[in-house]
Amino acid sequence: MAMPEPIPAPEARPDVERLRGYSAPLEGRRGLLRLDFNENTIGPSPAVTEALRSYPADQVAVYPEYDGLREALIANLQASPAGLAHPLTIDQVGLFNGVDAAIHAVIHAYGSAGDTLLTTSPTFGYYAPCAGMQGMAIEALPHDLPGFRFPLEAMRTALQRRPKILMLCNPNNPTGTRVPAEQVLELAAAAPGTLLVVDELYEAFTGDSVLPKVDFNVHANLLVLRSLAKTAGLAGLRMGFAIGAAGVVDRVSRVTGPYDVNSLAVTAAFAALGDQDYTDHYVAEVARARDYLVSQLTQSGAVFHCDGGNYLLVWPRRSAEAVEQQLRSAGILVRGMAGKPQIDGALRVSIGTLEQMQRFWTTYAQLES
Structure with a gap:
């Protein structure tokens, strides 16, 4: 018996066919220190x-x-x-x-x-x-x-x-x-x-x-x-x-x-x-942790940029991609900015609690030494 001819799928709208979709590397993150997507790092109230x-x-x-x-x-x-x-x-x-x-x-x-x-x-x-x-x-x-x-x-x-x-x-x-x-x-x-x-x-x-x-x-x-x-x-x-x-x-x-x-x-x-008090406490903790990390980066002579938000940009002395992978091997996730205008070669680091940022800095400083 002859196999039927396959019926092709219809094309989507031309705008969608041309579209480059938005995707993010969200899998395999459980159990790691998540400093890559600017999330709350301690959980809800x-x-x-x-x-x-x-x-x-x-x-x-x-x-x-x-x-x-x-x-x-x-x-x-x-x-x-x-x-x-x-x-x-x-x-x-x-x-x-x-x-x-x-x-x-x-x-x-x-x-x-x-x-x-x-x-x-x-x-x-x-x-x-x-x-x-x-x-x-x-x-x-x-x-x-x-x-x-x-x-x-x-x-x-x-x-x-x-x-x-x-x-x-x-x-x-x-x-x-x-x-x-x-x-x-x-x-x-x-x-x-x-x-x-x-x-x-x-x-x-x-x-x-x-x-x-x-x-x-x-x-x-x-x-x-x-x-x-x-x-x-x-x-x-x-x-x-x-x-x-x-x-x-x-x-x-x-x-x-x-x-x-x-x-x-x-x-x-x-x-x-x-429970706004819980949220306010977390936001205040992030501010303290951000101040700590900015101080450490400044003292080390690192190239970085920090303004608003619960994140900052840092430019490693070595390959950003390599540092990102080494941090992951140490259980810490950050987000590489490869290919983005003005910030190619940077890592975006989310700010969590003071203890979490101390862990990040200890590992990052060792990689950069």
Whole structure:
């Protein structure tokens, strides 16, 4: 009997066929000191752990409910030291399966073929493939050197070309570049036809958030992304928020599924938002550990850059790839920046606890000696 002719798979959209997907080396990390993805390195609050342990088994079979979660986030923001000059309403908060899903939804909702997405370079690597899915052009402005300063004048000029979306990671990953809230508001006011998306994933480690000052009734073209991944330790559960004008949040939410955020993530988010003291303690510990590592790097004469965020860049004297592999052999993961503009040859080192950074430094210093 003759074998049937194989039926070829159909091609995807041309934009997807041309796309270079975003991937990260996430496998084989258990049991190692994870200083490679800027995660919380000690785990979530005991309140989160207890909430997950006590989650009713029968509720796993039920679609998630989100009642009260937006209110809990707003209350958490209002109670922060900076507070909110302009109160938020629940229709100004969108819930997403992590900030990555929010980024994808924003670009899916607002980007079309031929539009331009404006950003800086280097920056978070997921912006480009999301724009590519929509057939958008990407204009990436290099940071000003030395110091990886925000290219403010170049950004002002680029905004005159009316890009559809400006993606601004603040503080920027991986350079730590910070943009004061006043400059963010200035850029939004100067570009009424552009959606300015501020990715504040690492804001808690820096304190440059625009949320305490923005009035979304005035700056309706400004959208802020937040997460509970890096500070509260919920990276594995995926919990992200988009905060902005009600109309923008509505349109971004239209391109997501109705149950994208799972019930365990919701349960953990309630517990994490209710235990801000734990998160504050962790953020303070990271700051102490960062100061320690900066001091050690300075005394050793190492070439490094540290600004905002829970990470820094260091340029080893030897091959960065070789040092990265030797650190892994010692049970420590860091992220190589090979091929990235301006930072090729650097390692990005996430900041954990003081004890963890002492372990990193002892090993790294031996490799560099």
